[in-house]
Amino acid sequence: MNPELSRRLPSIRSGAQTGPIGLYLHVPFCLDRCTYCSFATTRDRSLQPATIRRLVSETTAWGAALARPAVDTLYLGGGTPSLLSRAELEDLTVAIRAAFDLSPLVEATLEANPGTVDLAWLQQARDLGWDRISLGVQALDDTLLARLGRIHGSAQALESLELAARAGFRRRSADLMVGIPGQSLSKVVEDARTLVATGIDHLSIYLLDLDKACPLRAEIEAGRLTLPTEDEVADVFEALQEELPRLGLPPYEISNYARPGGASIHNTRYWERRPYLGLGPSAASQLGDFRWTETGVIAAWTEGRGELDLQELDAAEALAEIPLLGLRLHGGVDWSALQERAIALNLRPLCDGWEARLRAFAKEGLVLWEGDRVRLSARGMLMSNGILQMFV
Ligand code: SF4
Numbered sequence: 184m185n186p187e188l189s190r191r192l193p194s195i196r197s198g199a200q201t202g203p204i205g206l207y208l209h210v211p212f213c214l215d216r217c218t219y220c221s222f223a224t225t226r227d228r229s230l231q232p233a234t235i236r237r238l239v240s241e242t243t244a245w246g247a248a249l250a251r252p253a254v255d256t257l258y259l260g261g262g263t264p265s266l267l268s269r270a271e272l273e274d275l276t277v278a279i280r281a282a283f284d285l286s287p288l289v290e291a292t293l294e295a296n297p298g299t300v301d302l303a304w305l306q307q308a309r310d311l312g313w314d315r316i317s318l319g320v321q322a323l324d325d326t327l328l329a330r331l332g333r334i335h336g337s338a339q340a341l342e343s344l345e346l347a348a349r350a351g352f353r354r355r356s357a358d359l360m361v362g363i364p365g366q367s368l369s370k371v372v373e374d375a376r377t378l379v380a381t382g383i384d385h386l387s388i389y390l391l392d393l394d395k396a397c398p399l400r401a402e403i404e405a406g407r408l409t410l411p412t413e414d415e416v417a418d419v420f421e422a423l424q425e426e427l428p429r430l431g432l433p434p435y436e437i438s439n440y441a442r443p444g445g446a447s448i449h450n451t452r453y454w455e456r457r458p459y460l461g462l463g464p465s466a467a468s469q470l471g472d473f474r475w476t477e478t479g480v481i482a483a484w485t486e487g488r489g490e491l492d493l494q495e496l497d498a499a500e501a502l503a504e505i506p507l508l509g510l511r512l513h514g515g516v517d518w519s520a521l522q523e524r525a526i527a528l529n530l531r532p533l534c535d536g537w538e539a540r541l542r543a544f545a546k547e548g549l550v551l552w553e554g555d556r557v558r559l560s561a562r563g564m565l566m567s568n569g570i571l572q573m574f575v
Pocket residue numbers: 212213215216217219220221222224261262263296319
């Protein structure tokens with residue numbers, strides 16, 4: 184364990200004992216690198232056996248350090264966790280079960296990419312207790328998928344969803360990306376319809392993010408590709424906001440739509456600021472007053488030389504995160520509970536300042552007050568960055 188964390192272990196441990204935590208494991212390997220990717224992932228599969236051994240030993244060590252805390256959600260993310268061999272997936276799952284108390288477990292999600300799963304692997308994952316799968320589909324247009332550098336075509340994406348259903352994954356999610364050069368509004372809506380028709384219970388809609396240097400951004404900067412305009416992108420989000428509830432998947436968060444009961448319980452814990460432990464080269468954790476993120480250097484992490492960015496949140500920062508994250512949820516935030524908390528922390532003026540600004544946004548129809556709760560309107564969800572900025 185990192186020495187900085189060891190020193191703070193008593194406080195971190197008590198944070199893990201306040202109720203069930205979420206456990207996230209990061210598998211940082213991909214077959215190829217997508218042209219837009221800025222995640223900590225590598226094509227160098229020679230590192231995989233040692234990295235997974237390290238993930239297993241970290242799982243065991245953290246379970247012991249936190250006195251075998253209760254875990255109610257598991258998430259195996261990537262990278263591409265479906266690149267794990269069957270033996271590696273089993274080793275990891277067995278280590279998790281041994282190190283943590285999974286008696287309250289309500290959800291165990293694994294991420295997968297089309298083109299890397301077969302029926303036997305999926306069936307084994309189900310047998311090991313993974314009950315929800317999230318597939319990175321991104322688009323159902325082979326030209327766009329090639330532009331994104333995805334390793335799969337649209338037919339393979341649909342086939343993977345079908346295989347997951349045959350393997351017994353009743354809870355299946357797909358990702359769709361908006362803002363890809365050359366993508367048309369009508370095609371995104373058509374893709375969403377096609378995906379919903381496969382019986383998925385959850386759909387995540389992401390905006391293509393090119394903040395960091397990557398090959399796709401270089402193509403755009405060189406003038407060889409053109410991004411859709413902000414208005415075009417907003418039109419797509421608006422069209423999906425209308426269409427997906429009609430198809431039975433209302434929004435429960437800015438970027439996420441689900442059938443009733445289909446919301447991701449693990450991801451919801453981030454927006455509700457419930458505690459989680461992340462293990463792996465770029466995983467993030469929040470336990471007690473501390474939050475830390477591994478810096479993403481895979482080889483260093485694997486050799487036990489990983490560095491991390493550790494933050495101790497002060498009372499005002501922790502308070503601000505409640506509306507910053509909670510307003511992403513369709514159900515919004517219990518404002519009177521937030522006020523009570525602010526009073527207890529001597530932070531009432533801070534909370535009153537936010538309220539004044541939210542009430543101004545309400546006059547523009549971007550924020551809704553409903554009894555004690557405050558939430559973003561559909562239009563507010565489209566303009567959330569500008570609204571949530573006040574809490575940063
Ligand atoms: S699959 Fe995901 S993590 Fe892997 S290269 Fe593509 S975008 Fe990056």
